[in-house]
Amino acid sequence: MKNKSSNKPLKGILVLEFCQYLSGPSAGLRLADLGARVIKIENPGKGDLCRVLPIKDQWVDDNSLLFHTINRNKESYTANLKSGEELAEVRNLIGKADVMIHNFRPGVMEKLGLDFEKVQKYNAELVYAEISGYGKEGSWAKKPGQDLLLQAMSGLMYASGDQDDAPTPFGLAIGDILCGAQVVQAILAALVYRKRQKKAVRIEISLLESLIDFQFEMFTTYFASGKLPKRSAVNNAHALLGAPYGIYKTTNGHIALAMIPLNDLKQILRSNRLNEFDQSMIFSHRDEIKSIIFDLIKEQPSEYWIEKLEAEGLWAAQLKNWQELKNSDSYELLKLEQEISISEHKKIKTNRCPIRIDGEIMWGEVRAPRLGEDSENIKEEFNLKAAHL
């Protein structure tokens, strides 16, 4: 048991992660960050396929940097779930667990005899969480539940970029991350619930539901107006918000303008081109107003505008890239990085869990496990073979 954190809130909770890639493992990571003991149950051949999914061709050992980053603080137990004996050992382990999570396609766990109905027999108080791409019914149910494909099918690609741009994906795995976060919410709510009701709890969620929930503003507005939201023609940052909401080019960079009352902005821009517009027109004349602001902002450097805007307490910011952010004192003070030792000579640096509890950062500095490296210890600790015989 590697996650020795003494006073993290989920200490003593045992989680089995039958997951691969990002959605399920990101949920396991957060539970581990918060103190749970998380055991990955992996196929003895290749294990979690994320082990061989590189980002920017970065590898740490036989496993990709991506795998190392989101599987830190976990253990690895390998089992061939098609072998009766190994499956029986896994069932024994399920009997000791508080939570199990899987993100296989619908039908896979049923075939293995590890679906909720059957697993309850081995653990009458288990929290059982299932992640799918599109739910279990309908013509999409068997489609691959991959993040970009879900972005494509959920309408999300019409949220970013300008009106005449091609559909623009979010440049990170937003569906996986949101769905993983929501599974954690549901699992923890079920653990609170279990205090009162001593029974097994089943949780179901799909990436499609997560991405639709995320777009609640788009859908609710569409339902109310009957019209599909339209990205602004210039400087879109949110298809439903009025002028000046957006990113504006300056002579030496970019600035962001959030909800700034038009009259306040007029005082700073000092151009009579804006005279004919007032606050009541920020939706109806959004794109015209934004175009004029665009023309005015680009004539001066970022610092010039930010100084004037901040002096009036208006909501604006100068854009930073990752390097500029890293050099800020807030980044330094928040202690946003942690170092993880992979071997005697190899370390990687990652971000940490964003949550602080009782003033303590939830560090998670134990490296990701090599495939199956904890199997024997776990079998012994939980007496899995003996229980089977």
Added chain:
Amino acid sequence: MKNKSSNKPLKGILVLEFCQYLSGPSAGLRLADLGARVIKIENPGKGDLCRVLPIKDQWVDDNSLLFHTINRNKESYTANLKSGEELAEVRNLIGKADVMIHNFRPGVMEKLGLDFEKVQKYNAELVYAEISGYGKEGSWAKKPGQDLLLQAMSGLMYASGDQDDAPTPFGLAIGDILCGAQVVQAILAALVYRKRQKKAVRIEISLLESLIDFQFEMFTTYFASGKLPKRSAVNNAHALLGAPYGIYKTTNGHIALAMIPLNDLKQILRSNRLNEFDQSMIFSHRDEIKSIIFDLIKEQPSEYWIEKLEAEGLWAAQLKNWQELKNSDSYELLKLEQEISISEHKKIKTNRCPIRIDGEIMWGEVRAPRLGEDSENIKEEFNLKAAHL
């Protein structure tokens, strides 16, 4: 008490929400979705400023559609926290609560005497959660913690769009939503923890930490390589993934191609322009490969490509807008909408909580409260005045 759901997991948990706009209220919404009783503590003048923040100029009554959407299933209690008597009543209410959340700027709750140190005196087992923009120290601490500004300052705008595009914001309030989701995780973990440790728990999180956590792939790669991630020159969908990952134009729309092995894609595209590239070059020659694929895909309709790709089990999808999604059978089968009655004659339609528990959808159909409409009932139910006298 309006949220009468009988078997939701958080039934019996009382949450006080001292929050405005989106990050804190989205956390309150999820807790309410899962069965908690959530009371908004609002200023008697204007209340949560989100009440007057419209999206696409959509209003339901005196309050915006946005406010109604994310404050359903809650109660509203108004108190002037600068009045000794009203503050004393709120303290009495805090004494009865399980959880309180605030998203005021650092210093505000301290001035009111409602900071964690003081509030523990009234409730020795309270879970106290604080959301800030940038933490409490450093030169950014007092800056407005608004979503677009945080996107601008966290590097996130260099994740979407193509390499030569302007910095591209995520077209939804990603910082608010992620931070709200993580606060819920921390609150629920603290409630699990409270089973063992009968003590007050303090949770702190900032939008900046949430957005950095979200970008863990970008940061970890940057730390490992020393180089800033670069969006691809064409069809960027994730700056760290190799070809063909992206969105491609067809004669009649767009398709998404996720991680598809180059050899498999060559079989389908059948062009000798790809002959000189193999799988080992998907990072080093990412942009050249993507450009060629772009040229080939645009010659045929979406259906032509999707049929061939799906026949081989390759990860591809045809883009859908919100309307096309709404017309799919998966959308129908997942029951993704709910109707909320605002008044006898007025209903709105929204999405629902994405989580199912024991096969039940966590519906939340009670309308958002009018400002202060529950104050008197709450005072009476909890005997707030008597306890004060």
